[in-house]
Amino acid sequence: MAESIEHTETNHLAAKAFAFTSALWFAFATSFGMIAAGYLIAPDFLGNIEYIQFGRARPIHVNLVLFGFVTPGLLAAALYYTPRLLGTHLYSQQLGVVTAVLWNIMLVISVISLAMGFSQGREYAELPWAVDIMIAVLFVMIIINLFMTVRQRQEQILYVSIWYTCAALVLTAVGYCLGNVIWKPDSGALLGIPDAILLWFYGHNIFGLLLTPLALGVAYYVLPLATRSPLYSHTLSLIGFWSLIVVYTHVGTHHLLQVPVPTWLKVISIVDSVAMVIPVMVFLINIWYTVRGKLGDIHANIGAKFVFTGTIMYFFANFQGSFMALPQVQRITHFNNWVVGHAHIGVFAFAGITALGGLYFVLPKITKKPLYSRYLADLQYWLILIGVSVMAVDLTIVGLIQGNAWYNGETIYRVLPEIHLYYVIRASAGLFILAGAYLGLYNIVRTLFFNPGAAKE
Template sequence: MELLREEPHGTTKAFYLSSAVWMVFGTLAGFTGAVQLIAPELLGNIPWIVFGRIRPIHTNAVIFGFVGSALIGSAHYLVPTLVRTPLYSERLGKITVWLWNLAVVLGTLTLSLGFSQNREYAEWIWPVDVIVMASLGLGFYNLLQTVKRREEEILYVSVWYIFGAFVFTAFIYFFGNAMWNPFTGSITGIPDGILAWFYGHGVVGLFLTPFAVAIAYYIIPITCRAPLYSHSLSLLGFWSLLMIYTHIGTHHILQAPTPTWLKVIAITGSIAMLVPVAAVLINLWLTMRGRIPYILGDTGGKFVLAGTVWYLLTCIQGPLQALPVVQRITHFNNWVVAHAHMGVLGFSGIIALGGIYFILPRITGRPLHSKFLADMQYWLVLLGMSGFFTVLTAAGLIQGHGWLNGETVYRMLPEIHPYMVLRLSVGILIVSGAFIGLYNIYMSLYGFKTGRKAS
């Protein structure tokens, strides 16, 4: 079968192309939602793109389709490379890719038809959940078999994170979607809110973060031509991430009637998040000390460096906004939307792109189709992300302070309108970046052959 054709690094290539396609689709879905926040009747009365449906389509397509595909694709390159053993089965890998894409396609279609579990990032209905679990299981099995057959005894820190990511993601996906409860995908009452946010935060902390950190741990030492700064810090970062990140989900519903002791755990855990973040960043940045020009000279490395800076910003903001006194202003408004974009696009999304641009030339054996276009995408996404952060944070502060001063939600809508227009304009940069990325990645993968035929 052509779809399952075995070729060296075929799995990674297919994941990268999927990621590029889903980035275009996911950002366009977000763009559609942003249009509706400005002109609600422009796309009015079209059921399948109404805001309540396009929003989960956007978040899931971006998290699982764009960032997820790129990260898992890179994992299928990093593990075999780091243990000096070919991937156990490229055919199994291709099945993993197709299942993963099937899940995103079906999830998108069912959401647009109004089938939703309505818990953030766990909206996809049960049959889609099963496909996601199958794909994760296959990927894990494939990489585990690769590691079992390994020729390199020592497992590098990236391999830990990748294994961690597979295991924890499968766990958190199963529990978070309450998969033993197929019809609603949820449990009952306030505990359902607690479970949903244990999952919602876990998607970022146990799925996106460990994969993205694995890529950074691989690319930074290579591009700056220096050994990793500290093994102990790697250990601290890995185990503390798992121990602390899992505790903090309740900070999303801190002001709801959840048990006080749980709120205390969530807030202290959120502050303690500075430990794993600092361990990773100190380790990476001390590795590159005095060698930043090397990294900036490498297209993929440049993305990864920018991603680590966003990681720092996200993870300083995150613990602070878990504090009750800060949440009085920031909860329920666009401040949080800005924070979510920092985590998924600024940190893990930009690192995912860095992984693609670093690894692509190494698996095709040719340079990128265009370094210029990759640089252009870098700046478009970076400027777009910075714009999003500024505009949405400002809008959030205006809403939060207005409400706290006794203004109704309705009265604050005209106040944030100009910011929603700015946000849409800035979004154009990110969407353009996605299109450029798709073209560049497609041409890097397949442009060579057609180019030769033409000549």
């Protein structure tokens, strides 16, 4: 059954378009990351070109990694595996391609707006109103495509990857509109403390209810297949899913522990941040038991190798996250590079590396050819793994220096020379990631469009 569907599927155009989108914007996003890192080493770096000053390059970098690289990468895999798992075709390849084209137009408009200084100034919600509307419409287009695919399914049982994908899309479509206050086009904000609460409800959900479930869906698809092992427990997979939905929706206020928000909200966010250990460990136990004794298979499959690494990073991001949601810890770690380190472990080392794994796993299937170069993919793996690990350790050390200085009442100008070297190390680690991103772009473009490899039957 599955094989005949594979042969009649119209070239997986939608998945290909999203795969290309992800690889392309990964390269742009890291380039802007390098520019931002350069400014932190030398504030007069690149002179006074207003369009790429730190205040503009930073939101461009962050929005591009989120909406240009990681989300499209994870969606490319979902557009492939959703119909496969349901024994049917994607509802509409054309709709998928149109969505990808509009998605790229949205990204171009986003970069131009932010570079010109049009920003709503709220983190992860900087994009102007017109772009917010585009993003909401794009999510609705993907939802229609995937939900109609679910509707026309032959397979009645919904595997956990489908649960995660569908939930991520619906919750984000709603959460994005709320968090961006789209009913107030001019400001995109409420007033005062309620705005901070709403922003961070949305802010953490963009990681917790978009990137995390999409990435877990990819892991649940790729790892059992690559190791030819049945999932250890379907019951655990559903416990993990529902506990994630229940717990992760309430953690946003852990970003505001130093802010005069109501205490009961802080307490809920702290308790639920610690309770995140339940969905996280349930997922990890389930997936690690599934691949137990099969590390050889994982090593042999480059997609699975990335995804498995992503699961390890998921452990670190969440362990660190629960820890830094404790007020005593956050007294030191808030407002400094510790948080930036955590952000790179979570968004890049977990979600981004999982997205790359999903891409490398599905590319041979959607192009019906082997990857253009397994060697380049391996090289990219090591470049980004070394890059992000060095960056995370480096930023954690800077965070501790800054946090202690602040705690002890030290003035900023005396701390800056102390951390300068660490900024140079961060930028150097960034060069590894940058090289990995451009290598990946080359490899993926060759695999998609100019691959001399023999076609797989």
